Amino acid sequence: MSGLSDRLDSYFQITARGSTIATEIRAGVVSFLTLAYLLLINPQVLYEAGVPTSNGVISTALSSSVASFLVGVLANVPFGMAPGLGLSAFMAYGLVSPGELSLDEALSACFAVGIALLVLALLQVVPIFMRITPDSIKFGIVVGMGIFISFIGMVSVDLVVANEETLVSLGDVENDRKLQIVLAGTILVGSLVYHNVPGGILLTIAVCAFLVWSVNGDDDDDDDSAIRQSHIFEVPHLDRHLTDVSKCLFDTSCLRKISFSFISFLLICIFDISGVVFGLSRLANLTSSSDAFNEESNTSLSLPAKNSLWVLIAASLGSMIASLFGSTPIIVTVESATGIKEGGRTGLTAVIISLLFFLSTMFSTVLGSVPAEATAPALILIGALMMGECKEIEWQRMDAALPAFFTIVMMPLTYSITNGILFGLISSVTFYITTGRFIVDWKDSQAAGWLQCFFDDAKAAMSWNFLDSDSGRHMERINSLTNENKEPLSPRLFPSMTRLNSFDGRDSDYGSLKQNMGDT
Numbered sequence: 001m002s003g004l005s006d007r008l009d010s011y012f013q014i015t016a017r018g019s020t021i022a023t024e025i026r027a028g029v030v031s032f033l034t035l036a037y038l039l040l041i042n043p044q045v046l047y048e049a050g051v052p053t054s055n056g057v058i059s060t061a062l063s064s065s066v067a068s069f070l071v072g073v074l075a076n077v078p079f080g081m082a083p084g085l086g087l088s089a090f091m092a093y094g095l096v097s098p099g100e101l102s103l104d105e106a107l108s109a110c111f112a113v114g115i116a117l118l119v120l121a122l123l124q125v126v127p128i129f130m131r132i133t134p135d136s137i138k139f140g141i142v143v144g145m146g147i148f149i150s151f152i153g154m155v156s157v158d159l160v161v162a163n164e165e166t167l168v169s170l171g172d173v174e175n176d177r178k179l180q181i182v183l184a185g186t187i188l189v190g191s192l193v194y195h196n197v198p199g200g201i202l203l204t205i206a207v208c209a210f211l212v213w214s215v216n217g218d219d220d221d222d223d224d225s226a227i228r229q230s231h232i233f234e235v236p237h238l239d240r241h242l243t244d245v246s247k248c249l250f251d252t253s254c255l256r257k258i259s260f261s262f263i264s265f266l267l268i269c270i271f272d273i274s275g276v277v278f279g280l281s282r283l284a285n286l287t288s289s290s291d292a293f294n295e296e297s298n299t300s301l302s303l304p305a306k307n308s309l310w311v312l313i314a315a316s317l318g319s320m321i322a323s324l325f326g327s328t329p330i331i332v333t334v335e336s337a338t339g340i341k342e343g344g345r346t347g348l349t350a351v352i353i354s355l356l357f358f359l360s361t362m363f364s365t366v367l368g369s370v371p372a373e374a375t376a377p378a379l380i381l382i383g384a385l386m387m388g389e390c391k392e393i394e395w396q397r398m399d400a401a402l403p404a405f406f407t408i409v410m411m412p413l414t415y416s417i418t419n420g421i422l423f424g425l426i427s428s429v430t431f432y433i434t435t436g437r438f439i440v441d442w443k444d445s446q447a448a449g450w451l452q453c454f455f456d457d458a459k460a461a462m463s464w465n466f467l468d469s470d471s472g473r474h475m476e477r478i479n480s481l482t483n484e485n486k487e488p489l490s491p492r493l494f495p496s497m498t499r500l501n502s503f504d505g506r507d508s509d510y511g512s513l514k515q516n517m518g519d520t
Contacts, residue, residue: 012076012346017286019345024078027344028119028352030198031080035353038064038082039360042327045085047151049092050103052327055240058361059083059325065357067318067330072350075310078340079280080333080353081318085382086145087268087328089152090417093262098416107323108248109258114264114319114329121312126270136400137424139389140407144420145268146386148411153379156372157182175326180375181211187379193381198338201378238282242324259481264421269315269329277311284340326509346368399435403428 009015013022038126043056051059060083091110098117101109120126153162159179163169173179185208192200248254286307311332318330339349394400407424411417432438 008348012348014346014348017345021342021348021353023343024346024348025352027078028349029343029356030342031078031333031336031339031344031349031350032353032356033199033202034338035064035080035082035333035357036199037205037375037378038085040202040205040370041378042083042088042377044156044370044372045088045092046327047092049088049096049106054242055326057363059327061320061357061361062325063318063327063330065361066321067294067314068350068357069354070314070317071311071332072347072354074314074347075307077286077307077311077345077346078284078344079277079311080336080350081314081330082357083322083327084268084272084329084335085267085332085333086149086417089145089149090264090268091328093148093152094411094417094419095417100416101258101261103326104243104245105248105254105258105325106261106443107243107267108245108254110323110327110329111243111245111320112249112258112262113269113497114316114323116262116266116355117312117319117329118166120270121307121309121316124309126274126312132404133267133271134428136393136398137421137428139392140404140424141268141271141417141421142386142389143393143404144408144411145417146383146389146421147408148383148415148417149386150380150383151412153376153383156379157376159183177240178212179382180374181208181215182376184208185374186380189381189383190378201381204481205370205374206378208377212371212373214253221235240326243326245323254508260422263330264417267421269319269331272331273312273315276334277308279305280332280334280336280340284345286345322451329404392467399428399431399437403431455466 005021007307008021012024039057039060042060043051043053046056046059064080064082068079071077071079071081080162087110091106095106095109096103125195157179158171158176159173159182160168161171171179173183185204188207189201189204192204197203272283286304293417313329315332319328322328322330336344339353393404395404403424406427407420409420410423411420
């Protein structure tokens with residue numbers, strides 16, 4: 001046994017990073033518990049796109065398991081990987097439900113994103129791409145998707161219903177006991193997250209599910225009948241064939257049809273992965289100057305380039321697997337910060353997360369029978385947390401404010417994330433021309449000087465230093481998951497659309513963060 005321990009310690013550099021095998025295992029379990037709610041919510045969102053519940057659970061668990069294992073073994077970082085909830089909402093409510101794409105076409109776009117991430121990772125193009133995208137669009141995408149996700153949660157339980165005169169109106173809150181459970185659940189999950197209770201979202205889902213099942217009684221037509229009529233534990237099985245991506249990816253007309261959806265998926269993945277990787281690496285003190293964890297030395301401003309490369313490769317391969325089984329692309333989860341708080345510093349933490357995700361594939365019946373009323377409070381909470389990015393938008397500048405505004409409001413009002421991104425990007429480019437900013441930029445650059453600036457930026461981007469200017473914002477969002485001093489912190493890192501299970505939703509200054517993290 002000691003021989004195995006020695007090999008694990010040597011491979012993952014556990015002792016060198018100031019950790020122990022027991023600590024890494026505990027950190028992996030904690031991270032998984034904060035991520036487990038995705039196994040309940042993501043399949044329900046995918047179901048709206050036509051993905052059977054069993055496929056949704058298996059695709060979420062299996063792709064998360066594979067990606068987390070790869071990032072642990074190859075990148076040796078304590079990051080959990082999972083499908084983005086916002087990406088699933090985009091596919092279900094922005095592409096498939098409105099009839100923009102068929103399910104196979106949407107999943108083919110997801111598979112193509114996996115290929116693109118792999119190519120961009122190998123060519124190290126991601127950092128350059130992040131530099132040229134306006135911040136207002138980045139923040140607007142996060143906020144818009146947050147509102148959209150919350151709206152989806154409210155509509156799914158009839159808290160918001162259609163109205164011929166006013167388009168929408170309030171549901172029957174006074175008489176519908178399930179709606180009352182949803183509202184009570186929202187208060188509960190908000191209170192648990194405020195007090196930084198580990199697994200608060202998962203606990204709320206369990207409580208609400210129990211209450212809804214109690215209200216349903218013994219009616220066999222209710223959602224809980226599946227649990228009573230089948231085994232809790234069973235061998236995983238698929239109710240839908242694997243996605244045949246070749247039909248679309250080798251068809252020119254289909255490629256044109258999915259092109260904008262592909263770009264939208266890719267943009268969101270890049271924004272999310274880049275921000276979360278930076279914040280988590282700083283939180284774990286994984287510096288590029290030394291592969292070993294050193295509390296006294298934190299001069300690096302990013303994860304080492306080799307590790308970053310493997311993170312993107314893990315996300316790309318996981319995304320391809322997810323799309324084949326019926327899920328959306330894989331991203332790095334911000335909830336991994338809870339495991340880092342428990343002391344996780346190496347890839348062994350990610351391997352433990354991977355193992356637990358794999359075991360969860362055996363419980364697809366139970367996970368698939370959780371009612372929408374149980375997950376709606378979590379969707380509402382996630383939307384509220386994602387709204388925090390509003391403060392980062394320069395509302396006093398119209399060339400930034402209006403593109404961000406279009407990006408935000410067009411998503412829920414047109415029930416399409418694609419429309420929001422499209423309106424935001426087009427208006428941003430238009431304002432860049434009509435305000436004359438392109439003339440100012442051109443005069444400032446001056447031919448050769450512009451070329452030099454470009455190559456300097458590209459060189460900096462290649463080393464992942466393109467996130468340096470955002471260090472405060474990213475680290476405050478990550479630190480919000482690990483704040484033990486109960487000082488107010490604000491949500492600032494691009495959320496994994498997501499899934500902030502241990503977020504302490506209050507405000508804090510950056511002073512204590514700099515002191516704790518050794519910010520340079």
